[in-house]
Amino acid sequence: MPEGPSIILMKESLQPFTGHQVTEASGNAKFEKEPLIGQTLREIRTFGKQTYLVLDNTAIRIHLLMFGSYSIDEQTKPDKSLRLSIHFKTGSIYFYTCSVKSVELEFLSGIDWEADVMSDIWNPEKAEKKLKSKPEMMVCDALMDQDIFSGVGNIIKNEVLFRIGVQPESKIGNLPAKKLKELIAEARNYSFEFLEWKREFVLKKHWLVHTKTTCPKCGQKLVKKQTGLGKRRSFYCEKDQKLY
DNA sequence: TGCCATGTTAAACT
DNA sequence: GAGTTTAACATGGC
Numbered sequence: 001m002p003e004g005p006s007i008i009l010m011k012e013s014l015q016p017f018t019g020h021q022v023t024e025a026s027g028n029a030k031f032e033k034e035p036l037i038g039q040t041l042r043e044i045r046t047f048g049k050q051t052y053l054v055l056d057n058t059a060i061r062i063h064l065l066m067f068g069s070y071s072i073d074e075q076t077k078p079d080k081s082l083r084l085s086i087h088f089k090t091g092s093i094y095f096y097t098c099s100v101k102s103v104e105l106e107f108l109s110g111i112d113w114e115a116d117v118m119s120d121i122w123n124p125e126k127a128e129k130k131l132k133s134k135p136e137m138m139v140c141d142a143l144m145d146q147d148i149f150s151g152v153g154n155i156i157k158n159e160v161l162f163r164i165g166v167q168p169e170s171k172i173g174n175l176p177a178k179k180l181k182e183l184i185a186e187a188r189n190y191s192f193e194f195l196e197w198k199r200e201f202v203l204k205k206h207w208l209v210h211t212k213t214t215c216p217k218c219g220q221k222l223v224k225k226q227t228g229l230g231k232r233r234s235f236y237c238e239k240d241q242k243l244y
Numbered sequence: 245t246g247c248c249a250t251g252t253t254a255a256a257c258t
Numbered sequence: 259g260a261g262t263t264t265a266a267c268a269t270g271g272c
Binding site (some may be wrong): 247248249251252253254255256257258 | 271272
Binding site for chain 1 (some may be wrong): 248249250251252253
């Protein structure tokens with residue numbers, strides 16, 4: 001569920017509730033829910049893996065973390081895992097096992113929206129500048145850096161690196177200029193393919209290396225290893241992905 | 245059944 | 259105080 005493209009799908013599902021007034025709110029999220037009642041859901045904004053429900057006086061920040069989920073109109077899980085439910089005259093939305101916070105509206109203006117790979121205003125030049133300022137960083141950590149590639153998660157990381165033929169532990173500073181541009185372009189490009197496959201429920205079958213054991217190009221056994229400062233698992237082919 | 249994982253934050257260390 | 263490591267969160271798939 002939780003990488004950037006999945007969050008776009010969540011936003012699309014929630015979209016019909018914009019313009020409607022909150023009639024009730026409950027759940028075990030640690031903030032006062034009464035003030036939400038009577039406010040109108042003005043807008044739903046996403047930033048990487050985060051979703052902001054923008055109301056009149058406040059915004060609700062939702063992050064699904066690893067196992068979070070949501071449902072619409074139907075409460076599908078036991079009460080105890082319900083973080084937040086928001087009810088409207090036209091229906092209800094439910095969020096489970098996720099991080100939910102109430103933030104000031106001003107908080108939204110502090111976000112670097114151009115860092116979101118799924119955004120219309122995604123700024124590849126800016127990403128390039130950020131990357132160039134961190135030459136010692138490994139590419140696997142760089143792709144997972146939410147200040148640079150907001151929305152990219154571990155699956156996207158592995159698939160992007162395979163596609164551009166770069167070994168996850170390569171240093172940013174060692175990449176030729178052309179490869180660096182490829183990295184940035186593919187991070188966005190793959191995220192949109194991910195979105196469409198996810199939409200059609202065929203995402204998994206399009207994975208080339210993630211959770212796989214053999215390289216689809218050469219048939220050699222893939223390496224599975226925890227890489228980078230993030231120590232997240234990487235799947236890569238030693239022959240087809242070059243260590244820079 | 246038990247382990248592991250699409251993620252982040254904060255506490256507990258050095 | 260900085261930087262690093264560990265734990266907590268808590269569900270679902272294999």
